[in-house]
Amino acid sequence: MARTQGSHSDITGPRIRQAALRLFAERGYAAVSMRQIAGAVGLQAGALYNYTADKQSLLFELMERHMGDLLSARAREPEAEPRAALEGFVRFHIRYHIARPEEVFIAYMELRSLDAENFARIEALRRAYEDELEGILRRGAQAGVFEVEDAKVATLAVIAMLTGVNTWYRSGGRLSLEEVEDIYWNMARRAVGAG
Template sequence: MARKTGSHSEITGPKVRDAALSLFARHGFAAVSMRQIAGEVGVQAGALYLYTKDKQSLLFDLMKTHMDELLAAWDAVAPMGDHLAQLEAFTRFHIRFHLDRPDAVFIAYMELRNLTPDNFAVIEALRRRYEDKLEGILRDGAQAGAFTLPDTKLATLAVIAMLTGVNTWYREGGRLSADRVEEIYWNMVRGAVGAGPIPS
């Protein structure tokens, strides 16, 4: 018997998520239909519902997966050393992790407004957990006199915004290598927290 289009052997959850990730990043969540996602995968639209309830569930799954992977990757690093060493580890980690996932980063920041309130609350809680990792480093460093910060929460948001901004302009093969970008940004972060530039 001929296999029906969209059968389990012809479509997988990862393929659906990859297609949705690419299309959402390229065109925006609101402009993408389930039919377009199905076309990208090469199946009939009805087959998608074997793997996701709806488009909102797809968006939430992409965002939650990104945040779960980010938190797990940072926890696996478990940086040791003094406050400055921990801040350097965070700076380099954040740049490296996000440069490898430009579409996921774009969606994580630009499509928050399209989440339902319940889904938004889950993602926002995960984002706060990640921000808390950096804020802990900055708070402990400020208390120890290693950093000069009038407001650790504001400094946390400012540093993360600065580091994530690399994704908006960096292109592999451009004027600066990823390693050089890390060095420059680490120097700027040091200055931003009152630790001074890297000694020459």
Template sequence: MARTQGSKAEITGPLIRDSARSLFARHGYAAVSMRQIAAEVGVQAGALYAYTPDKQALLVDLLRGHMERLLAEWRDDASRPALERLDAFLRFHIQTSLDSSEAVFLSYMELRSLSPENRREIAALRRRYEDALEAILAAGEAEGVMRIPDRRLTTMALIAMLTGVTNWYREDGRLDQERVVAVYRDLVRGAVGA
């Protein structure tokens, strides 16, 4: 199907993804139709299929893009002390979560909406990100600066705690991002026995 007159692929494609992300985050994947996404973008519903085969592919694309961006942007330096690496991870996670709160919300809430094959793909990407934190915790144990009763459980708990900032943080709230990072730093260090 042809694009709406005057639309441009390099503009319309990203608009579709942005609109879908916002609508899925606000209403839930199951409650959003392709027609709603098209209306938000300002194109006919059939025009969406020039950009994505279906709604499931659109969701997978959004979740994959978020995880691939996290993995591409996260930089760890294994030569640094584990506590410094942990601080860097928590700062990175908080900042990227606040910068892309809708994508983070989808990554946690809409895994249930994926087909089993797509869920495995996204879970593998998530596991790579989780493994980055787990490697830091392992280094902390090896250095003797962290005491962790269960490394995998601690990894998952820390990521959940850090991600939770997207639920309550407001730019115009009483805490700025630097203060939030500082408080979380103390909480995270306490959780790993540092």
């Protein structure tokens, strides 16, 4: 029978994923070796293969988990009419992304490190997330509360603007999370013509 107590695998698995996450975010997937990941967890490289099929799967699972978590967290947000929905999306995005800088960084810098099949799967998840905002913008435009010339472009522009927060925000800095949310909400709101 399998060991149910004291087994290291319940602990080692997450520790490996966390070390990989940190190192991939810091140095990039291609620049990180399996030996470095193993070393960060106090293992030999061979031991990693009890937890992942190969290096590529390790990256893919990190990205898939992140995108999955993002989408389910988003699904738990309440629905609302366009203006409130936009505010909800903006605040959710800022909060979620600020809390997970490493996952966000990887999910979007290491797309090119995925093989074709894995890339397609992550890309689909990303598109699903973008569709959330695009839907809000389209509904708002139709209702006449937003002014967007091109919903697709506006979607990508707003997401790019919001995600940019991760390039500079550091907790304990000059601005609180609340203040950052407010600033971005005001800019996003005005950008799509919602007075």
